[in-house]
Amino acid sequence: MDWKSQLNHYIDTVNMELKRYLEGKNDKNKTLMEAMDYSLMAGGKRLRPILALASYEIFNDNLQEVLPYACGIEMIHTYSLIHDDLPAMDNDDYRRGRLTNHKVFGEGIAILAGDGLLNYAFEIMLQDAVKKDPIQPYVESIKVIAEAAGINGMIGGQVVDLESENKKIDAKTMDYIHLNKTAALITAPLKVGAIIGKAKEEDIKNMENIGRILGLAFQIRDDILDIEGEQEKLGKKVGSDENKNKATYPAIYGLEYSKNKVSELTSEANQKMNQYVGRSKFLYELSNYLVHRES
Amino acid sequence: MDWKSQLNHYIDTVNMELKRYLEGKNDKNKTLMEAMDYSLMAGGKRLRPILALASYEIFNDNLQEVLPYACGIEMIHTYSLIHDDLPAMDNDDYRRGRLTNHKVFGEGIAILAGDGLLNYAFEIMLQDAVKKDPIQPYVESIKVIAEAAGINGMIGGQVVDLESENKKIDAKTMDYIHLNKTAALITAPLKVGAIIGKAKEEDIKNMENIGRILGLAFQIRDDILDIEGEQEKLGKKVGSDENKNKATYPAIYGLEYSKNKVSELTSEANQKMNQYVGRSKFLYELSNYLVHRES
Numbered sequence: 001m002d003w004k005s006q007l008n009h010y011i012d013t014v015n016m017e018l019k020r021y022l023e024g025k026n027d028k029n030k031t032l033m034e035a036m037d038y039s040l041m042a043g044g045k046r047l048r049p050i051l052a053l054a055s056y057e058i059f060n061d062n063l064q065e066v067l068p069y070a071c072g073i074e075m076i077h078t079y080s081l082i083h084d085d086l087p088a089m090d091n092d093d094y095r096r097g098r099l100t101n102h103k104v105f106g107e108g109i110a111i112l113a114g115d116g117l118l119n120y121a122f123e124i125m126l127q128d129a130v131k132k133d134p135i136q137p138y139v140e141s142i143k144v145i146a147e148a149a150g151i152n153g154m155i156g157g158q159v160v161d162l163e164s165e166n167k168k169i170d171a172k173t174m175d176y177i178h179l180n181k182t183a184a185l186i187t188a189p190l191k192v193g194a195i196i197g198k199a200k201e202e203d204i205k206n207m208e209n210i211g212r213i214l215g216l217a218f219q220i221r222d223d224i225l226d227i228e229g230e231q232e233k234l235g236k237k238v239g240s241d242e243n244k245n246k247a248t249y250p251a252i253y254g255l256e257y258s259k260n261k262v263s264e265l266t267s268e269a270n271q272k273m274n275q276y277v278g279r280s281k282f283l284y285e286l287s288n289y290l291v292h293r294e295s
Numbered sequence: 296m297d298w299k300s301q302l303n304h305y306i307d308t309v310n311m312e313l314k315r316y317l318e319g320k321n322d323k324n325k326t327l328m329e330a331m332d333y334s335l336m337a338g339g340k341r342l343r344p345i346l347a348l349a350s351y352e353i354f355n356d357n358l359q360e361v362l363p364y365a366c367g368i369e370m371i372h373t374y375s376l377i378h379d380d381l382p383a384m385d386n387d388d389y390r391r392g393r394l395t396n397h398k399v400f401g402e403g404i405a406i407l408a409g410d411g412l413l414n415y416a417f418e419i420m421l422q423d424a425v426k427k428d429p430i431q432p433y434v435e436s437i438k439v440i441a442e443a444a445g446i447n448g449m450i451g452g453q454v455v456d457l458e459s460e461n462k463k464i465d466a467k468t469m470d471y472i473h474l475n476k477t478a479a480l481i482t483a484p485l486k487v488g489a490i491i492g493k494a495k496e497e498d499i500k501n502m503e504n505i506g507r508i509l510g511l512a513f514q515i516r517d518d519i520l521d522i523e524g525e526q527e528k529l530g531k532k533v534g535s536d537e538n539k540n541k542a543t544y545p546a547i548y549g550l551e552y553s554k555n556k557v558s559e560l561t562s563e564a565n566q567k568m569n570q571y572v573g574r575s576k577f578l579y580e581l582s583n584y585l586v587h588r589e590s
Contacts, residue, residue: 025446025447026446026447026451028451028455028471029446029451029454029455031454031458032446032450032451032454033446036446079410083406083407083410086402086403086406087402088401088402088403088405088406089403089406089407106383107381107382107383108381108383108384108457109454109457110383111378111381111383111384111406112378112384112450112453112454112457114410115374115378115409115410115413115450116445116446116450116454118410118413118414119413119441119444119445119446119450120445120446122417122437122441123438123441123442123445126434126437126438126441127438129434129438130431130434130435130438135430135431135434136425136430139421139424139425139430139434140425142417142421143418143421143422143424143425146414146417146418146421147418149414150411150414150415150418151320151321151324151327151328151331151411151414151415152320152321155327155407155410155411155414156321156323156324156327158407159324159326159327159404159407159411160323160324162403162404162407163326176323
């Protein structure tokens, strides 16, 4: 299978599983389920769960094993977008080319739909973990995800990001935002894929490092796209970071330097994947795609 | 020790542990930690963690074991209050006699502080669980808490509550709100205390039933207090439910019937505690206190 077919296969697998997790899960709460469904099934790139799947398949063959954790990560990512888009945060009306959650369901329901997705992520992962024997790798994985998503990870980055709006910030603060707001939840799936794939300790560490590098590259590319991208492809307003005076990599280091940095980081990640040659082809192709993507 | 001293001892134990969980946990994020601390250490009743402690002590003696889970539940309870108070939800300016979180830190930070507490609850519980052997009762407990807090528990109740504002709702809908928005997170600590206390399956079930009964009694008493209570003791505006046209037990069944219902539920819970006589004195006294409390 070429890597694009593999990508589509991964996306289909994740989408089917996510749908299954929502269907018929709370008949008394149509509004809540619709609001959660609206954002979760909005056709995102599924980058984070795909990284979990790709990392797992470097080390093991029973893909079903990692699916609940891949889906949990995507639910956490989606909740963070819903809350990020709220008027009190980024105040965005569009996301992935569609109205944002609070524009459709109102702010109150959007807040609860976000809370619901975060909490449900832990529910589905815990419900899977309690059935396992030995259970340790699964619980360890949920812990890794919780830490990546939390106050010393994604939420920490979101707070500093929010505080930095309309302020001139230094490179160190921007790094903190990038590493926590974005890279943490890119690192987690790569690490979790290895843990659940029963990889050796040094391989788990290696995949974690690859995650940190790719996460940073991904965020810088995002910053570049916000300047250069086409609104149509992005599904959101180009220049929205600049309008909000958001700290971006290009704003501090310039566009050219930023582009080189992305290429550099990608090579570094690729090098670390070399030892898994034969099994890491997909991840290799995906990371190179990240450098060139236009949305 | 009389039960009031025991209560104070429990409260001190929980407060000390909660403080320890916040201190020095993210030096780069003073705002986030301050916002989380502001609401978590606002001097709540600590009813939920105390129920976990009391339930545990019916079955076992090493109280430290249940503390992370008791604290996790209190963090989840606190996050739900922060989000509930937001303008898009209940729009309350005061809570426990102090300005609500968003009034002090702004809406954006309040949303993230709530997210932070929910996520951190899972972090501290998972960090404790991975160290245990056998690990099962601890992971099972986190699952019970996640389910109680989630879309088929507390969040489910919050959504229906929000949707029901300014609408005439029936007894069935009100029951759904009460059982999920409030009783679920009263039931969970009683069940978790028993699970971590290594109680027998039938005792775990029994404690869960006691929780459901007490949770309902607690919510009805809350409704009654909103009509009869004194603002000073409550720390929030009396009559605020009525002003928002919230569905309350007294509004549907009348005040007298509601009061009788609380007494009736409390006797039912007491009866189910009888078999633990000698070890359940505190829980017995606490549940009777709930019927007479004035705030």
